[in-house]
Amino acid sequence: MKKSFLKLTVLMLVLSLALAACGGGDKKTSKSSDGGNKSGSQDGGTLTYAMEAEFKGILDVNFYDSQSDSEILTFNTDPLITFDENIKAQPNIAKWETKDNKVFKFTFEKGVKWHNGDELVVDDWIFALETIASIGPDHQRWSNVNTIEGAKEFNEGKADSISGLKKINDYEIEITFDKARANNLENIWQYPLNRKHFADLKGNKNIDDWLASNQVRVNPIGTGPFKIQKVIPGESVELVRFNDYWKGKPKLDKVVVKVIDGSLIVGELENGGVDMSAFHPSLLPEIQKLKNVKIEEVPGLSYYYIGFKLGTFKDGKVVMDKDKYANKQLRQALLYAIDREEWVKEFFSGLGNPVNRPMPSAHWIAADNSELPVNYTYDPEKAKQLLDEAGYKDVDGDGFREDPNGKKFEINFAHYDTGNPTYEARAKAITQYWEEVGIKSNLTMTEVNLYYDQIEKDHETMEAFYGGWGTGADPDPWALWGDDTVWNYPRWVNEEANELLKQAVDVEVVGTDQEKRKNLYVEWQKIFNEEVPALPIMELNDVYAISNKVQGVKITPVGTEDMHKWSIKQ
């Protein structure tokens, strides 16, 4: 459950999932400047990891639902399958084989131990899958299980077990899905659940009982490098090293994860109260001044965009029935008009890059800029030319362009408001770029909850809006851009593009060929790039501040890795 720490705002809807990615993955060994007389890495010591968001305290990976809990879980949980820096699935505890993308055979490593001393066997995975299946739709991960053959029957009580799960021996299992899909592997729930630990809850269909249990809240266990020793709700969690960790004994004695207010991060890093923390880009200049801290930057898995309402969502279908922004040249011009380099530098301390497609560069399906038909750069002249061609001209001489029918044209741009003063400034900057090419623009700041509510309901005041998405391990962008999904906020439908997305998950078309699948997604990104139903603005990098004392830290776009190799100078 490597999760990228998306240090955006809580308000942004993030769909980061178990992923992985990261360009470079460059591991920097620190050259400590303080007291350089001691030798480098050594065993022992406590690492204090700070986070800003309060954790909920659901500390079993099979039940968690928040980013903050998952940051703690990274230390005590080890997934069966991980994702590499390009978000491609890689064996971890389990290896897999498949011929047809329908039947998978998984082989577990031998000798993997749970924190309570039990050996991890395939029955624990079956237990996890059956638990989720028996809880059914009340469980957040039901959609990661209901594609297994027989899971629905099991949920309805028509079967005593899930027919698609066939145990071969303690270390081998064969899983049959209800049909072949290109993304069955990415989709399946990849974490086991200890049978002995949860014996008293076996078969319980009420998720509330699971969530409230001591096994989840007070003494959770996993198979990861550190075990949870003590939890102080809402404040901190103490983890100690797990000597029998299957990849080797961890070097650190302890990890303390604690919640601290965002305003304290810089000071605590400076005086050594915190050894490691992700932070918001706006803190970069202050953190750069600290001598005892190094900064680790990894490509993130989220992107921001400016969407235009091109239609509405009716009866489960996206219908393109609004024409204010229907003109493709208009939308292209609006993207050419924005100096995104400058904007990212100004408002995100340069910790991001402009993108020309709705896909973060780290992802393996991301199209290279050279493959895309249009390479948008800051070019106000080009923007003006496109507007002229599209018929948006200033006919009444007031300095602003009118629409092709000679009527007043104004963009009503909306941005969410969370009380962060920089949001209004950055949104204002966008409208100014547009006014520079002659398009009158107004800005509305809307309270964030109301904002997403209005976007989702296609409220009439929402026509051009700022938003962000994270991407998951499964590259399929259907949930965001398909024609039957409510999260297609711009309400964009393009038959050809939809066809490509459908083909990319169709085993008949792609089989198990990843290259073929990627090509279809690249084609889809080309259409998006040309049409720009939403203007891709930028991708944001994840940044961590790490004390110089800490060594061996590995971070990828999916999150922190190899924690058992981390060490701290005493």
Add this chain to the structure above:
Amino acid sequence: MLKYTLRRVLAMIPMLFLISIIVFSLAKLMPGDSLGGEIDPANTDPEYIEQMREKLGYNDPIYEQYFRWITNFVQGDFGKSTRYKIPANEIIMERLPNTIFLSLTSLIITYVLALAMGIYSGRKPYTLGDNTIAAANYIGLALPSFVAGVFAIYIFSFHLGWFPSNGSVDISVTEGTFEYWLSRFHHVLLPAFVLGLLNTASYTQFLRNDIIENSRKDYVRTARAKGTSESKIYNVHIFRNSVIPLVTFLGFDIVNLVGGAIITETIFTYPGIGQLFLTSVTNRDYSVLMTLTMMFSLLTLVGNLVADILYGIVDPRIRLD
């Protein structure tokens, strides 16, 4: 007195009922609901969200939701926190001890400082000492707690390193030991000072003014004429009369005791009721939000009553019936 108390207690019931209607409607009128922030397309499908909304009854009309809530509430079922996934009263009880510890410490600090400074200023009005105290107090009063908190952290935590800047206890000490309590005390001291600052200022000035006023009264002159020692006049005669207004504050202090301090707790990342209240509002965690609001309302009403009754006790001139 008993009749009076009973009457007041009975009058609280309709009041609480009205408060609950207003707060519930306001909470529900806030845009968004507790599921909005969890939307995560890679992870949850819209069907799950819709199903949960239906299950939690968010799609029903407000009055239906209200009646469902109030029926459960009066039966002692405060609902389940949508964020923490455990019953609202459990999560509140988890945080309450922290808040009581913080406010009790801050209350002690307030009273000790206010009494010491107030008595000194009252006995020696218009001297350098009195003016210094007054100046300090007005600064304390004018300083918003978010400014005071940030400064306190900067100076005492980051610069001098005397106090921790966050948390309620060091997680590595064993619970129940002497070190544990020492660590808790160490963590609570700085936020307690910041929290106490504001009240100290007003209490001090109240006490000072009362002492000055009383010292000019006839009974003081009489006592002086009888040859009573100056310290006895101040410490017994005047003091007893001057603490009357302070005693009435005690009722309101009860509310502060459990109400937590939203700003101070947030700045110091101190997991108490104030911080919980703030998260429950931002996450639309209705059951926690409503339980806390009802708790605050009840305590405010009780606090008022206690203040009135205490007033009658310390000052027999006041008759309650």
